[in-house]
Amino acid sequence: MMDLHRSLKWWIYFLLCAPLFGVSYGELRYVLPEEMNRGSVIGNVALDLGLQVSELQARRARVVAEGTSQLCELDTASGNLLIxxxxxxxxxxxxxxxxxLQFQLLLEDPLQASSLVLDIADINDNNPEFATREIKLDLVESTVLGRRFPLECAHDPDLGTNSIREYKLSHNDHFALEMSSQINGNSYPELVLKKQLDRETEAEHLLxxxxxxxxxxxxxxxxxxxxRVLDANDNVPIxxxxxxxxxxxxxxAKGTLITTLNATDFDEGIYGEITYSFSHLSDKMGGVIEVNPLTGEVRVAGVIxxxxxxxxxxxxxxxxxxxxxxxxxxxxxxxxxNDNKPVIEIKSASSNIAEDARPGTMVALINIYDMDTGNSGHVICSxxxxxxxxxxxxxxxYHMLVTDGILDREFQPEYNITVxxxxxxxxxxSSVKVITLLVSDVNDNPPTFTHYVYNANILENLPVGTLVIKLEAQDSDDGTNAKILYHISQDTNSELSSFFTINQNTGELFTSHTFDYEQSAYFQLKITAQxxxxxQxxxxxxxxxxxxxQNDNGPVILYPVQTSGFIAEDVVxxxxxxGYLVTKVVAVDADSGHNAWLSYRIIKATRxxxxxxxxxxGEIxxxxxxxxxxxxxxTLVVxxxxxxxESLSATATVSISLSDGMPVLSEFYEFADKSENNDNLMFYLIIALSTVSFLFVLLISGVFYFNFCDHSYVYRSNTSSLPVFPTTYCTSTLTDFSRCGTLLREDRYDPFMTTGSWRGDFRFGSNTDTDILKKRSAAYQKNTLRRLSTERPSLKIRAGPTHPCYVIK
Incomplete structure (x- = not known):
């Protein structure tokens, strides 16, 4: 029943005191009784500060203590301050x-601190206690009436009305209890003798x-x-x-002398021997200060x-x-x-920050304080x-650690900031604390190829799925920002892009078609890395x-045309x-380079x-x-x-008929006087070397000119009796500009060129059908040969479909 009354009094006291809080200069003050139950509500911080309850959680509101234990906490869901x-x-x-008790109420974004003061009111929760349960006094029987004997006060930790109010002495005939005041105003009890003692009648008194x-x-x-009633001790220590x-x-240091107490007693013997002691030592002072009971020296006994x-x-x-x-x-x-180092407490810290964070972004909230006072408690943070x-x-x-510049994860991904x-x-x-901060990546770097232009060479006729080249791009970002996908750019022609596929993850470019060099010799792709x-x-x-x-095309005989049942005859x-020029075997090879170099020899002849x-x-x-x-x-087989x-070959059958009535053309034979040739060999060699050098210089000049000028040089022979061959024939002294073998394309220049030799001066027609091999017929060849022997005009052949050929310059 007594506990119920006690609890009721606490709550009445709290309800009377709780409203006595104030808000001034950012300070909240609450008055509350001690010994409240855990979870009890002290007050509503949100209401008292004029804040919305939702702001508390959004701004990470919390209560922090400096140097004291955390005795209260904030419920951000309701705004109540709880025990x-x-x-x-x-x-x-x-x-x-x-x-x-001083606390800080912190709110972030923006940072706001309010002083939170708890005024703890005392309740009567402690019993008065005497230092000893038994007080011993030895009094002589001659002690005069009215003599006062100071007694040690009882100790009550409570204050005000809850502290000791009065002392009561049990009923007796010899002693009374009166109160006396010390120099500091504190009262203490004194035992007053009211009736004469008689040791013989009563030697001991128990009160x-x-x-x-x-x-x-x-x-x-x-x-x-x-x-105890004794004989004669009539002086008190002073x-x-x-x-x-x-x-x-x-x-x-332990044992350091603080002061020396001094008291005198005019009695002699045992009554004059003085012992010193503390009347009462609190739990905190126990073992810290000690007094020598004989000398009165007060020394340090523990840590002060x-x-x-x-x-x-x-x-x-x-x-x-x-x-x-x-x-x-x-x-x-x-x-x-100055015996306390500054205390560094990280109240709030981010483990990472984005590299695109703006200057002034808060990274950590640091509480720094020093338990010392004066200059020793003044702290500088850096x-x-x-x-x-x-x-x-x-x-x-409180200090906020904020960004003060541009962060770049690729330059420095981590900071160890020493506070x-x-x-x-x-x-x-001084004190030191290290804050580790990781800089998180943002996508601020594009992928970069190791080269702007890649050149790849592959052979024709390779199977589908052949690896062409492996592309590699690098991205200095991290994670998904650095994951690169490759694809053929949309700028590339859709028809051309269908010829290739690319692995999006590895950048490996593969073929999706089989290529024919004679159809297409060059492709250009745009590859995008994203x-x-x-x-992105x-x-x-x-x-x-x-x-x-590759050498995948054999020679094709253009002249004489080989048809079943008919072979054109050449008349001599x-x-x-x-040394007389009878005819000429004309053949072409769709390959290029070495694969298109042709050689002729007779393997079978009548004689x-x-x-x-x-x-x-191929001249016969x-x-x-x-x-x-x-x-x-x-009949000759060439x-x-x-x-x-692995050379490929073809045979041409040449039919030659001797005629009695034909004139001998002097320009179609060569002298075979070996002796004369031998005599003039050195002269011919010099002439040949000079001619080759001149032709080489002329050839180089012509190549550059044809590359940079859109003109055609046309050679027209005044000799109408010269043999005429299709433009697909080209002697060994002419240059193959097209890289497409001995077959010329209609999209190239149509030059009329000769060797300049009186023994091999031929004219070439223009716009030759590259698919002529399929369109020739026996009748067509026969008519052509007749026209050669009579009119000898330039051979005109209808142009066929275009076959693209990409030229590398």
């Missing part, structure tokens, strides 16, 4: 008249003293007074001072900390051998030293100069793909001398020693003059082979 730990006023503030407080419910403490004051530095208490007030008792005692006060002031961060302080003891706090004491003390960031970045490179020729005068074929030009000439026994008709690694 989180047991609050015992006597434990926190000892005998201080007021018990004030009971009660210390009673003024709280509700009333609490009391009891001690027993054991009085202190030289009623109040002793001393000072000692904190952290003084200014931050625990700046001064101590102790009651000292001097008692003689007869049990009589006197009391005085000892006040010890603690001198503060960070290194070589980091893109700075400290900003808008609230006392140094140094006080102004002598010597100064990262996986948001927004991309870059493009150019891939030049050159199709390399019977009077023709040796083996009558005709010869030029190895490079006589080896000697004709004789009467020679047949009038001759083998035409290309110059490929």
């Amino acid at each position: 989180s730990q047991r609050i015992d006023r006597e434990e926190l503030c000892a005998q201080a008249n007021s018990c004030i 009971e003293i009660n210390g009673i407080d003024g709280g509700y419910p009333v609490r009391s403490g009891t001690a027993f007074i054991h009085i 202190f030289s001072q009623r109040l002793y004051k001393a000072s000692v530095p904190e952290n003084a 900390d200014y931050e625990e208490a700046s001064s101590h007030e102790l009651g000292v008792q001097a008692k003689d051998g007869g049990g009589q005692a006197s009391h005085c006060k000892l006040v010890i002031d603690i001198i503060d030293l 960070i290194p100069d070589n980091v893109p961060f700075k400290l900003v302080s808008e609230v006392k003891n 140094t706090a140094t006080d102004s004491g002598s010597p100064s003390l 990262d996986g960031g948001d927004p 970045f991309s870059s493009t490179c150019t891939v030049n793909i050159f199709i390399q020729d 005068p019977i009077e023709a001398p040796g 083996s020693n009558l005709f010869m074929a030029d190895l490079h030009t 000439r006589t080896l000697r003059t004709f004789m009467e026994e020679d047949e009038p008709k001759h 083998l035409v082979t290309d110059n490929g690694r």
Whole structure:
């Protein structure tokens, strides 16, 4: 029932005191009784500060303590300030008249700090207690009436009306209890002799003293007074001072002398022997200060900390051998030293920050304080100069670590920021704390190819899926921002892009068709590399793909046309001398380069020693003059082979008829006077070397001119009797500009060129059908040969479909 009344009183007291809070200069003050249950509501912070409850959680509101334990907490869901730990006023503030607990209420974004003050009110939760349960007094029977004997006060940690109000003495005939005041105004009980003692009648007296407080419910403490009646001890010890004051530095070494107490007793013998002791030592002072009971020296016995208490007030008792005692006060002031390092507490910190964070973005909230006072408690906080961060302080003891420059993860992905706090004491003390911050990636770098242009060569006729080239792009970003996907750019012709496929992840380019060099020799693709960031970045490179020729086309005979059932005859005068040009085998090869170089030789003849074929030009000439026994008709089989690694060949059948009526043309034979040739060999060699050099220079000039000028040089022979061959024929002294073998394309220049030799001066027609092999017929060849022998005009052939050929310049 008593506990119910006690609880009811607490709540009535709290309801009366709780409204006594104020908000001034950003300060909230609440008055609450001690010993409230955990979870009890102190007040509504949101309501008192005029904030919305939703703001508390959004701005990460919290209560922080500086140097004290966290006794309360904030419920951000309701805005209520709650008791989180047991609050015992006597434990926190000892005998201080007021018990004030200071906290900080922090809100972020923007940073706002409000002072939160809890004024802890005392309740009657402690019983008065005497230092000893038994007080022993030895009194002589001659003690005069009215003699007063000071008694030790009972100790009650409570304050005000809850502290000791009165003392009561059990009923007896010899003693009464009266109150007396000390120099500091405190009251203490004294035992007053009212009736003469008689040792022989009653040698001992046992009394009971009660210390009673003024709280509700009333609490009391009891001690027993054991009085022995002796003979003659009529002097009480007397202190030289009623109040002793001393000072000692904190952290003084054990055994350091603080002061020396001095009391005298005029009695002799055992009644004059004085012993010193403390009347009462609190739990905090127990083991810290000690007094020598014989000499009265007060020394340091433990660790003295200014931050625990700046001064101590102790009651000292001097008692003689007869049990009589006197009391005085000892006040010890603690001198503060710079013995505490600054405290660095990270109240809020981000483990990472985006590299595109704007300058001024808060990274961490740091609370820095020093338990020392004066200059020793003044703290300077700093960070290194070589980091893109700075400290900003808008609230006392709180610093914000904010960005102070542009962050670049690719340059530095991590920062270890050393926060140094140094006080102004002598010597100064400092503390260090390292804040590790990772810079998170944003997509601010495009993929970059190792080259802007790639050149790749592949052979024709390779199967589908052949690897052409592996492209590689690099992205200095991280994670998905650096994941690169490759694809053929939309700028590339859709028909051309269908010829190739690319692996999006590896950048490997593969063929999706089989290529024919004779159809297409060059491709150009645009490849795009795109990262996986948001927004996405991309870059493009150019891939030049050159199709390399293989010897997959054999020679094709253009003249004489080989048709079943008909072979055109070439007529030669019977009077023709040796070296006379009879005809010419014309063949082409769709390949290019070495694969298109053709060579001619006769493998079968009616007479083996009558005709010869030029190895490079295919010209058929006589080896000697004709004789009467020679047949009038001759058949030659000429083998035409290309110059490929595995050469391909074709045969041409040449039919020659001797005629009596044809004139011998002097320009169609050559002299075979070997002796003359031998005599002039050196001269011919010099002439040939000069001619080749001149032609080489002329050829180079012509190539450059044809590349840069859109003109055609046309050679027109005045000799209408020259043989005419299709433009697809080209002698060994002419240059193949098209890289497409011996077949010319209609989209190239149509030059009319000759060797300049009187022995091989031929004209070439223009706009030759590249598919002429399929359109020729026996009748067409026959008519052509007849026209050659009569009119000899330029051969005109209808142009066929275009076959593209990409030329590399």
